[in-house]
Amino acid sequence: MARAATTTDAFNAVAEPRRRDILDALARGERSVNDLVEQLGVAQPVVSKHLRVLREVGLVQVRDEGRQRIYRLEPAPLRQVFEWVKDYERLWTERFERLDAVLEDLKAEQAQADRQGSRPATSKTTDEERTS
Incomplete structure (x- = not known):
């Protein structure tokens, strides 16, 4: 099966990691x-080949x-990619917020366990402690 042309749009062009590196530079x-x-x-x-695709x-x-x-970078065609990815930002934000809540709960549980572990076990003294 033939591969789809990578020169059809910005989505296909930026799918290649080396081309993204070039765009970053x-x-x-x-x-x-x-x-x-x-x-x-x-x-x-290799660089020239990728630049040709990005130019096209x-x-x-x-x-x-x-x-x-x-x-030089011509960012206008990236707008279409940005608009598409932006729709997924809500999903990422919701997931990160849930993760933050879980992490806060875990930190609170750990802090409580640490406080309980650092308290003196009891106020009772043993016979050995009284005689020393």
Whole structure:
């Protein structure tokens, strides 16, 4: 079965971890291919291949500067991804709130157990303690 083209939209393009790494690097500013190769520690043909995909879906723009090609992030196509993921934020928030409640209960139980464990067992003294 043939793989779906990765150049159809931003969703497919950002599905590849190496392309996300490139986008992260470009989010901090313009970079040449050589800068990206050095920063990511990957071969130049691999970086160029991923940049081509990102360019085709409109996630990066390129300009020539002397003998170098300088790439910059074009964030507009990520808006569609953001809008889709944003709908799931409510679910994450609810789950984190439930987790926070469970953790608070556990901390309270631990604190209570610690307090009980650090109290003197009884106020009774033994015969041995009285004679010493």
